Amino acid sequence: MSFHGTLHSLVHEALQPDGQRLRILDIPHLSFAGGERVGISGPSGSGKTSLLHCLAGLVIPDHGEIVWDQIPITRLEASACDAWRLRHVGLIFQDFQLIPELSVIENILLTTCFSQWRVGQEARLQAHRQAEALGLPDRDQPVSTLSRGEQQRVAVARALRHNPPLILADEPTASLDRANADKVMRALLAYADTQRATLVVASHDPAVLALMDRVIPLANGRVQAGAEEAS
């Protein structure tokens, strides 16, 4: 499996409350090789989340094109893009976006319910194994009562649920202590290895970025000079 992506002349602006347009992303070119582990670094407000959302098709940029595995997602209809994301992208949001009233296992299995009436025994077992591997409490309680670190790991388990070829992780260790951060990163890397999935991680944790094949430094929505990619 080789899930590679390219990004061309991406420009995205946001409308400020005062009517001014603020350029939040301006990236001429980026590419992601299949199976590559790419870090995105940068200070707060540099555009890491915005870039990941563009890569996931959550927003169509004002200019530019993003192609994943020959599919130009920037040209897909909204619902087609949602369907593409479900099949291909494991998305870990910066603020998790879990369903607070559902339990750990229900959250992990949620995306399965989009297509299936009954969640099979096999899928259920797999979800339990995943939860266990990430050290999650296997309790039937709403995730809103879990600690932030635990919620973070539920979000990771949910993203891996469908064996997606692309993982987009937004600060996956921000709420974790060192030991748990290592656990999560090991799980993500192990997954990427076994599935040969492409992994893009936004983070400002040097320990996390050190695990990546390369790091794209962002500042003010632009890729920092000197680190511009060759191809």
Place this chain on the structure above:
Amino acid sequence: MNPFVMVKADYRAMHGSAWAIVFLVACAVAIGVALSAQEKAVRQSATYAAADFDLVVGAAGSATQLVMTTIYLQPDALPLLPGQTLKSLQTDPRIKAFAPMAFGDVVAGYPLIGTTKEFVTRWGRFSAAAEGRFFAAENEAVIGSGVKLQVGQDITPAHAVAGEQSRLGEISPQEQAHRHAHVHLTIVGRLPQTGTPWDNAILIPIESVWETHGLGNGHQTDGIIGPPFDADDIPPIPAFVVKPASISHAYQLRGDYRKNNFMALFPAEILVTLYQAMGDVRDVLLVATVLNGVLILAAIILLVLAIFSLRRKRYVVLRALGAPALYIGLVAWLGAFGLIAAGCVVGLFLGWGLTALVSMWLSAQTGLALVLIFDWLQIGPALFMLLSGSLFALVPAWLSYRLPLHEGLRQL
């Protein structure tokens, strides 16, 4: 596709506001159902109560009063017909059966009615009494199924005071004061239930009424009851119930007895006009109910919109996770549908319960056995509310498609 996982999560997130929808819908449905069911029940049992009264003949006066007094036993002083009328009815070949009716006395609050065995047996429909036997002599009485007196008990009638509404089963001071102390009747039987006000009546031979008031007994000889009545001078009588031999005879008789201070009518005619009057009231009620329904529907829609707008972030998250539009639509629609449906079910039972209670009370007041009718038409407005209300839950879900997901995740 299994939207119920998310519907469950939504209900948990809504807490009390979900109950507000259920409660509001339940109240609206209950009121609507109770109104229409009650009206139907009253109408049906009123019609049923008139079944044994084909043609009613009385002295010229108020037609409504004649019907209300003879069929529904509303106490009222009817103008009297000359006793001679009885004789002409007796020999009229167009008549299959007839019965005189004499009102005016009470026993323990129950109206006492003088008539003949033909009517006591409801023109032969009752082959036997439910308890004891029918009356066979002047001082014997039979009681309706609802009368709380015993077979074998002795009773003394009292003159009912006009305008005095007595309570069934209670001896009022007025009754105490107006007793015909010299008269003693024995209850010899209890009649089967008819589901009409007559269940709360005490029936005696009409001869007994005449004797009580010192008017003789309508016969040449003493001790005879029932037709033929052959005395030269028969006492005046307030009303007759007539069973014509055929429909054409019925119309002829009605025509004949409409002249010269007589009044003859088919109770059904009067009921139709009464229902028309009732219908006017019902129309007013209906307009009020519809307006009430519209207001409540608007309230429900607003509530649904408000509550489901709070779910907008939820829909954005589901989309970001890749949920298809159908899934999100189903989550929103089923969520609202479930709440409104719960309200409808609770409301239907509440409404029927309310109707049953009011009917019980009305039955106790009037003796009309109100049969509750479960009409599928009553469910119509509830279904309308269910479908239209739940569709509005789709609006917030649809709105979540108007915003780029990135913005939705940031802003909501």
